[in-house]
Amino acid sequence: MIKAADINTMQRGDIAVIVAVDRAQRDPAGAQRLHEMGFEEGVDIELLHRAPLGGDPLAVRVGNMTVALRKSLAALVEVAPDLPAA
Amino acid sequence: MNAVTPPPVAAQRPRLVALVGNPNAGKTSLFNALTGSRQKVGNYPGVTVERKAGRLALPSGETVELLDLPGTYSLTPRSPDEAVTRDVVLGTAAHERRPDLIVAVIDATNLRNHLRFVLELRRLGLPMVVALNMADLAERDGTRIDTSELSTILGMAVIPTVAVRRRGLAELGAAVAPLLGTGTTAHAAPPAADIRLLQREAGAIAKAVVVEGGGAKRWSQRLDALTLHPVAGPLLLAALLFLMFQGVFSLAEAPMELLASGVVWLQGLVTSVLPDGWLRSLLVDGVLGGVGAVVVFLPQILILFLFILILEQSGYMVRAAFLMDRLMARVGLNGRAFIPLISSFACAIPGIMATRTIDAPKDRLTTILIAPLMTCSARLPVYAIIIAAFIPATKVGGLFNLQGLVLFALYGFGVGGALLAAWVLRRTVTKGPTPTFLMEMPKYQWPAPRDIGIGLWQRAWAFLARAGTIILASTVALWALASWPNPPEGATRPALEYSIAGKIGAGLEPLFRPIGFNKEIALALVPGMAAREVAVSALGTVYSLQGTDADHAEPLVGALRAAWSLPTALAFLAWYVFAPQCISTLAVTRRETNGWKWPAFMFGYLFAMAYAGAGITYWAARWLLG
Numbered sequence: 001m002i003k004a005a006d007i008n009t010m011q012r013g014d015i016a017v018i019v020a021v022d023r024a025q026r027d028p029a030g031a032q033r034l035h036e037m038g039f040e041e042g043v044d045i046e047l048l049h050r051a052p053l054g055g056d057p058l059a060v061r062v063g064n065m066t067v068a069l070r071k072s073l074a075a076l077v078e079v080a081p082d083l084p085a086a
Numbered sequence: 087m088n089a090v091t092p093p094p095v096a097a098q099r100p101r102l103v104a105l106v107g108n109p110n111a112g113k114t115s116l117f118n119a120l121t122g123s124r125q126k127v128g129n130y131p132g133v134t135v136e137r138k139a140g141r142l143a144l145p146s147g148e149t150v151e152l153l154d155l156p157g158t159y160s161l162t163p164r165s166p167d168e169a170v171t172r173d174v175v176l177g178t179a180a181h182e183r184r185p186d187l188i189v190a191v192i193d194a195t196n197l198r199n200h201l202r203f204v205l206e207l208r209r210l211g212l213p214m215v216v217a218l219n220m221a222d223l224a225e226r227d228g229t230r231i232d233t234s235e236l237s238t239i240l241g242m243a244v245i246p247t248v249a250v251r252r253r254g255l256a257e258l259g260a261a262v263a264p265l266l267g268t269g270t271t272a273h274a275a276p277p278a279a280d281i282r283l284l285q286r287e288a289g290a291i292a293k294a295v296v297v298e299g300g301g302a303k304r305w306s307q308r309l310d311a312l313t314l315h316p317v318a319g320p321l322l323l324a325a326l327l328f329l330m331f332q333g334v335f336s337l338a339e340a341p342m343e344l345l346a347s348g349v350v351w352l353q354g355l356v357t358s359v360l361p362d363g364w365l366r367s368l369l370v371d372g373v374l375g376g377v378g379a380v381v382v383f384l385p386q387i388l389i390l391f392l393f394i395l396i397l398e399q400s401g402y403m404v405r406a407a408f409l410m411d412r413l414m415a416r417v418g419l420n421g422r423a424f425i426p427l428i429s430s431f432a433c434a435i436p437g438i439m440a441t442r443t444i445d446a447p448k449d450r451l452t453t454i455l456i457a458p459l460m461t462c463s464a465r466l467p468v469y470a471i472i473i474a475a476f477i478p479a480t481k482v483g484g485l486f487n488l489q490g491l492v493l494f495a496l497y498g499f500g501v502g503g504a505l506l507a508a509w510v511l512r513r514t515v516t517k518g519p520t521p522t523f524l525m526e527m528p529k530y531q532w533p534a535p536r537d538i539g540i541g542l543w544q545r546a547w548a549f550l551a552r553a554g555t556i557i558l559a560s561t562v563a564l565w566a567l568a569s570w571p572n573p574p575e576g577a578t579r580p581a582l583e584y585s586i587a588g589k590i591g592a593g594l595e596p597l598f599r600p601i602g603f604n605k606e607i608a609l610a611l612v613p614g615m616a617a618r619e620v621a622v623s624a625l626g627t628v629y630s631l632q633g634t635d636a637d638h639a640e641p642l643v644g645a646l647r648a649a650w651s652l653p654t655a656l657a658f659l660a661w662y663v664f665a666p667q668c669i670s671t672l673a674v675t676r677r678e679t680n681g682w683k684w685p686a687f688m689f690g691y692l693f694a695m696a697y698a699g700a701g702i703t704y705w706a707a708r709w710l711l712g
Contacts, residue, residue, distance in 0.1 A: 066526070
């Protein structure tokens with residue numbers, strides 16, 4: 001992927017790697033909370049579910065945790081596609 | 087670690103050991119397993135954070151006080167709950183000693199993130215032991231953890247535990263005992279740690295100690311595919327809630343009849359033993375009639391709490407919050423508010439206290455203000471008696487009981503009113519930035535019978551304590567108001583009309599007449615301020631005191647049927663959907679919002695809603711019924 005993407009660009013079932021938790025330092029407090037929930041650079045992330053009626057919030061697997069978050073927070077997390085196992 | 091000199095006070099007070107950990111680490115299960123029923127639940131003064139403590143006898147013979155601190159992800163607090171945990175472990179809490187030792191409870195299936203918090207706690211310099219909880223689940227997932235290596239790296243004992251199966255408890259006690267008194271209670275707070283560095287370190291440790299990485303809780307994810315499904319998920323949630331309310335009515339029937347006949351038997355016993363007079367009247371009509379009418383509803387309240395506890399402990403409640411977040415967002419709240427609001431179905435007080443987990447202040451205030459609109463269990467006695475008296479128990483569609491459907495509808499009106507109120511409040515008095523929603527979804531677990539049992543016991547006890555104090559006092563006061571002064575010689579009207587209570591009711595009647603309420607209802611609403619369910623006992627007192635002695639035996643249901651029209655009964659139900667009738671709720675709101683402004687506002691807006699709701703219901707019913 002050439003362009004940087006956030007969680008919101010992922011489809012259900014996609015697995016990616018977290019590149020940055022606080023994209024462009026937009027929300028340091030929000031990023032701190034994401035870190036507490038296990039979001040960390042280099043950790044794999046999978047989009048599990050979207051809520052009914054508009055797909056907000058999302059449920060993602062981060063490492064070994066399942067976390068629910070709204071699109072607005074998900075936009076802080078920059079991801080890159082997981083490299084296929086060669 | 088510092089010098090090995092136990093503080094001199096240790097002889098008088100048991101040493102304090104605190105359980106600290108992330109939410110969902112199984113901390114409360116471990117606490118229950120360690121302390122059993124020897125628990126004391128109180129409140130920290132000033133803040134309404136629950137303080138749970140218990141006694142724990144160590145293998146060394148020493149008994150310590152074990153403290154279950156609110157779960158938190160870090161020592162950077164975002165809510166009053168988390169602030170208590172931070173203050174206690176830092177030793178800056180006003181009403182708590184600094185613990186002599188910390189037991190960090192971590193989830194073996196989520197080592198990386200939980201270790202990050204252990205590293206943060208380690209910086210405090212207190213003696214520490216790690217309880218590697220849910221060790222069995224990690225094994226089942228195929229994860230093997232080298233605990234001795236973990237212990238070496240962390241520099242503290244690591245004890246694998248399975249709280250729900252009571253495994254590792256003795257070992258945990260044995261690890262705690264020798265460390266007591268090895269710390270010093272005077273420590274400066276360490277500077278805040280950079281969370282990224284801690285994460286990196288935790289990640290490296292987790293990598294080093296996990297011998298075999300297992301697949302992550304697959305069946306939890308498979309279950310989520312159903313519970314979070316865009317169509318099946320909401321249907322399942324609705325079905326569960328419906329089942330809960332049907333269950334409350336049908337399962338509670340037999341034990342309630344048993345309790346009711348017990349009360350009647352006691353009344354008969356007192357009547358046969360005591361001579362006719364004021365004492366007999368006080369015991370039969372005031373105490374047994376009043377408190378008995380409320381205690382009868384204990385089975386329903388327990389069944390409701392049972393459902394809520396199971397939903398909470400199985401991990402489903404967070405899924406429900408996820409499903410509800412969108413709807414909550416529309417009225418300016420977030421899914422997190424769903425949990426306090428569901429708790430409010432049992433009682434608004436724990437519900438309002440549960441809002442402490444909501445970090446956005448405006449969001450929290452709005453949730454507090456609408457919590458009393460969730461139909462609490464104290465309304466059940468009121469609903470139940472009116473439904474029993476006026477709604478026939480016919481089957482609808484061959485499956486559902488009409489009485490159950492009406493009850494469900496009343497709950498629905500409460501929820502609808504709450505959403506409407508939140509929508510209006512967020513656009514007016516609690517205007518502010520839109521809060522966000524971020525929650526861990528714990529893996530599904532079978533609820534442990536012991537944890538459910540302890541939870542139920544604590545709630546049953548709280549309810550009976552209320553029945554024994556507020557309700558007893560107010561029913562006796564009402565009985566006195568309704569019994570004096572005696573009617574004059576040769577009076578033809580019922581004795582009640584001559585009493586003080588009769589005069590108060592008569593005074594309030596003009597206010598309530600437009601919405602279809604009679605004098606007796608106006609009278610019952612006065613003591614009903616103390617607690618909603620008191621209105622039932624008040625009606626019981628009013629109607630069994632009214633008229634002749636023969637009426638004593640007549641059940642309240644019959645008395646109401648004779649005295650009220652259907653529109654009046656429906657208006658009374660509508661009143662109770664909205665009415666701000668609970669002094670305890672107002673008091674807890676005052677405490678949580680630090681002043682009388684918000685409880686006063688709450689009372690005002692709920693009263694207006696109740697008056698309008700009852701009025702509309704009364705006139706609509708009259709018009710429809712001709």
